[in-house]
Amino acid sequence: MANKKKSEDNLKGTFYAVMGVGIFVILVWVYCFNLFIDRF
Amino acid sequence: MHIHKYEKYFLVFGVGTLVAFLIILGIGAFHQGSHPNSGKKTLDYEKVKEIAPFDNPGVHKVEGKDWDYEVVILASAFYYNPPEIEVPLGAKVKFIATSEDVIHGFEIAGTNINMMLEPGYVSEYVAEINQAGEFLIVCNEYCGTGHTLMHSMLKVVDPNES
Ligand SMILES: [Cu+2]
Secondary structure, three states: OOHHHHOOOOOHHHHHHHHHHHHHHHHHHHHHHHHHHHOO | OOOOHHHHHHHHHHHHHHHHHHHHHHHHHHHOOOOOOOOOEEOOHHHHHHOOOOOOOEEEEOOOOOOOEEEEEEEEOOEEEOOEEEEEOOOEEEEEEEEOOOOEEEEEOOOOOEEEEOEOEEEEEEEEOOOOEEEEEEOOOOOOOOHHHOEEEEEEEOOOOO
């Protein structure tokens, strides 16, 4: 029953890490999609 | 249920990207009509050499269609017929290909043209050729001992040059 305290944990680092991965995935996707659009 | 503030952001981001990519996929599939290159037309691969258009492989100029050229390709172990394809720059070309024996690949390196050629199925792709040069065509489906030697060439020539 200590979860009340746990949910107050600071997740800022986790947040930035996950967003960093997300942006990386999107950038790679945009690069590949652009390659697909440019080619015939 | 208590969800942490950042956890909500993760969820919004995750679900948001999922929705965005599903929309992009949906536009591609239903609006632009993207689909696998084969499966719509079938034929008897043992008699493929007698069946039009594969009785006459090569580059053919066509009139009154959405494309200017039809390139008919018959793949077999371990070569393509025709061994070389030459089309003018700017032409809209329909590639029509099949295999007469095993599964072969048809990939024009550096382009979006990449089809699997299955015996009994006709693979098609329409492309507007907007880049001059030579493009290597390779088989990218392992088809047997001669697989590594199986290649062809697409030559895109500028009609205003030469
Ligand atoms: Cu092969």
